C-alpha cells in the first residue's frame with residue numbers, strides 16, 4: 073500500500089497550518105510596471121522572486137498563472153519552474169494555473185508534464201479545462217491520484233462569458249452539473265475515508281445564484297473549491313457565503329491582483345496576504 077499522502081491530506085495540512093488563502097502570481101504588464109520594474113525577463117524574475125519570498129512558507133497555496141511566464145518563452149518558463157521549486161521547498165503548495173485540456177495522447181502528455189512522477193519541477197496541482205468533455209480529463213485525474221497531486225476542473229468561472237457554455241443543458245443536466253457529478257464520483261473513495269478528494273473545482277466568487285439556479289450540490293463534491301474573483305473582480309466575502317452555502321468549509325479563496333497590489337515591498341505583500349487569509353479564515357470557519 074502506498075504511503076504517499078494524498079493531495080487532499082496535504083491541502084488540509086497546509087491550510088490548517090497557514091490559513092485558507094490561495095495567493096496568485098499574475099505578473100501582467102501593468103502590475104509589473106506598477107512595481108517600478110521593466111516588463112522584461114529581469115522584471116519577471118524580480119517580481120516572481122519577491123512573491124516567492126513573501127508567500128513561501130507563509131501562504132498555504134500559491135497559484136502562478138502560466139501564461140504570464142510563457143510570454144517570455146523558455147526563459148520565462150524557467151522562472152516559473154524556479155518559483156515552483158522554491159515555494160514547495162518552503163512548505164507552500166503550488167497550483168499552476170495552466171487550464172490544460174485536450175484529448176487522448178495529448179491529454180496524456182499534459183498529465184505527464186504537470187502531474188507525472190518524473191515531471192520536471194512538478195507543482196502540487198494544475199487547473200484543467202473540461203470543455204472537451206469531463207471524461208477527456210481522465211489521464212490527468214488518474215495520474216494526479218497516483219502521484220498524490222490534484223487537479224482543479226473549471227466548473228463555473230468568474231468571467232461574464234462563462235454561462236454561455238457552463239449553463240448549457242443537455243439531457244436535463246447543465247455542463248457545470250456534469251462537471252460537478254464527475255468530480256463527485258472521482259472523489260467518492262476519499263469521501264468514504266472522510267478525506268478531501270484530489271479533484272477540486274473552480275467556482276468563481278462572482279457567479280451570483282448560478283449554483284442554486286443549476287441545482288449544484290457543491291458540498292457533495294468533497295473536493296477543494298477554488299474561488300477566484302474575490303477582490304479585483306468585485307467578489308466579496310458575503311458573495312462567498314451566498315455562492316457556497318454549506319460547502320463553504322471546502323472553499324479555497326483565490327486572490328491575485330488585490331494581494332499583489334501591495335508590492336513590491338516583500339513585507340507589505342506578506343502582510344496583505346496574511347490579512348486577507350485571516351479575513352477569509354474568519355468567514356469560512
Ligand SMILES: O=C(O)c1cc(=O)[nH]c(=O)n1[C@@H]1O[C@H](COP(=O)(O)O)[C@@H](O)[C@H]1O
Pocket residue numbers: 096098137169199228229230231274275276300301302303304305326327328329330
Ligand atoms: O482558474 C483560475 O484561477 C481562474 C478561474 C476563473 O474563473 N477566473 C479567474 O479569474 N481565474 C484566474 O484568477 C486570476 C485573476 O485573479 P484576480 O486578479 O484576483 O482577479 C487569473 O489568473 C485568472 O486566470
